[in-house]
Every structure is written in structure tokens, then in C-alpha cells.
Amino acid sequence: MGCMMDLVKTVADYAGAREDKFFKATLFRGTALLLGMNCLEPGQVQPPHDHVDQDKFYYVVAGNGRFWLGDEQVQAAAGDVVWAPAGLAHGVRNDGHERLTLLVGIAPAP
Amino acid sequence: MGCMMDLVKTVADYAGAREDKFFKATLFRGTALLLGMNCLEPGQVQPPHDHVDQDKFYYVVAGNGRFWLGDEQVQAAAGDVVWAPAGLAHGVRNDGHERLTLLVGIAPAP
Numbered sequence: 001m002g003c004m005m006d007l008v009k010t011v012a013d014y015a016g017a018r019e020d021k022f023f024k025a026t027l028f029r030g031t032a033l034l035l036g037m038n039c040l041e042p043g044q045v046q047p048p049h050d051h052v053d054q055d056k057f058y059y060v061v062a063g064n065g066r067f068w069l070g071d072e073q074v075q076a077a078a079g080d081v082v083w084a085p086a087g088l089a090h091g092v093r094n095d096g097h098e099r100l101t102l103l104v105g106i107a108p109a110p
Numbered sequence: 111m112g113c114m115m116d117l118v119k120t121v122a123d124y125a126g127a128r129e130d131k132f133f134k135a136t137l138f139r140g141t142a143l144l145l146g147m148n149c150l151e152p153g154q155v156q157p158p159h160d161h162v163d164q165d166k167f168y169y170v171v172a173g174n175g176r177f178w179l180g181d182e183q184v185q186a187a188a189g190d191v192v193w194a195p196a197g198l199a200h201g202v203r204n205d206g207h208e209r210l211t212l213l214v215g216i217a218p219a220p
Binding site: 007008009010011012027028030031032033035053054055056057059061067069074075076079080081082083084085086088103105107108 | 117118119120121122137138140141142143145163164165166167169171177179184186189190191192193194195196198213215217218
């Protein structure tokens with residue numbers, strides 16, 4: 001099983017940035033669940049897409065963003081959870097002035 | 111599908127306390143994933159237990175706790191994720207001085 005300390009991670013240590021597109025990192029991957037980070041600099045976009053058989057959530061760790069959910073848009077900020085049930089198109093744009101740091105879960109794991 | 115605003119929830123609005131045992135609330139439930147809150151007042155315990163076929167995580171929103179993972183114990187504080195893969199016994203004790211507020215995910219949903 002390895003060291004149990006490997007089962008605790010500080011989210012801030014896994015945040016980051018890319019110039020060309022939004023930043024992704026994996027925290028943990030099991031059969032049933034993938035947990036990772038999505039970080040968007042101001043103006044960056046994760047284009048709307050869907051996962052036919054996967055439930056997904058975003059937890060906003062820092063910043064704020066405009067999320068697409070189906071044909072609608074919703075605003076979410078630090079401390080909010082955005083839920084994208086299986087089959088619902090979803091995406092996000094950082095329309096704030098600081099990095100948008102998201103903890104993301106996808107089940108089952110892709 | 112109802113109003114998309116129902117797909118955004120502020121975690122702090124779902125925190126709470128019970129005197130007799132730790133507090134639980136459901137945020138979202140899909141087929142593949144259940145997302146909810148566990149809140150422990152100082153001294154409260156979620157006894158170690160396991161989910162044979164379910165991956166689980168705790169994200170520490172506020173406070174700090176001592177988590178059981180198998181035979182070991184690890185400390186985690188606000189901003190940390192604790193991962194309990196399917197089959198690994200896990201639990202938590204609030205050994206701090208403020209409420210321990212946890213965002214919890216279980217996949218597949220129980």
C-alpha cells in the first residue's frame with residue numbers, strides 16, 4: 001500500500017499555469033473516481049464538453065468563473081461546488097482577475 | 111432538468127452541527143458519485159469503516175483532523191485532500207479547536 005502520507009495532498013501544491021491552455025494535474029486516481037486540479041488564468045477557457053456516463057464536479061478553491069451548464073451560464077466563486085451530472089455539457093471561463101483554481105472529480109475515472 | 115442554478119451550491123451553506131454525532135448533508139447525488147458534507151465539532155469522531163467497492167475522498171474546507179487510513183493516522187488541515195481508495199479503512203477525529211468542515215465524495219454513489 002506504500003506510505004499513507006501519500007494519501008494526503010495539499011491542493012495548493014498541485015496548482016499551476018500554462019500559457020497555451022488551462023492547466024491540469026491529477027491528485028488521485030481509483031477505478032471509481034479521478035480527482036484532480038484544473039487551473040485557469042484570467043481569460044482562459046475550458047470549452048464546453050460532456051461525459052455521457054460520468055458525473056463531474058468542480059469545487060472552486062480560489063478565484064471565480066463563469067460555468068456553462070447545458071445552454072445556461074452560472075457564476076461560481078471560492079467555496080462553491082458546481083455539479084455536472086452525466087450527459088450535461090459543461091465548461092468554464094475565468095472571467096476574474098486572479099487564477100481560478102478548481103478541485104475536480106470525475107466518476108467513474110476516465 | 112430544472113434550473114441550472116440548482117447545480118451550484120455554496121459549501122458553507124450546508125455545514126452544520128449535531129450534539130450526539132457528527133453532522134452529514136448531501137450536496138449532489140448521481141449514479142456514479144455522491145458529494146456531501148461531513149462536519150465534526152471538536153472531539154467528535156467518524157469511526158473507521160471501509161467501502162469495499164467505493165473510492166472516497168475528504169477535502170478539508172476548514173479546521174483540522176486526524177484521519178485513520180488503514181493502520182496509520184495522518185493529520186490534515188484546510189486545503190488538504192485525504193484519499194481512501196476502495197477497501198481501505200478510514201475515519202477521522204476532530205482534534206482541533208474549531209469545527210472540522212469536510213467536503214466528501216463517494217464513488218459510485220451509495
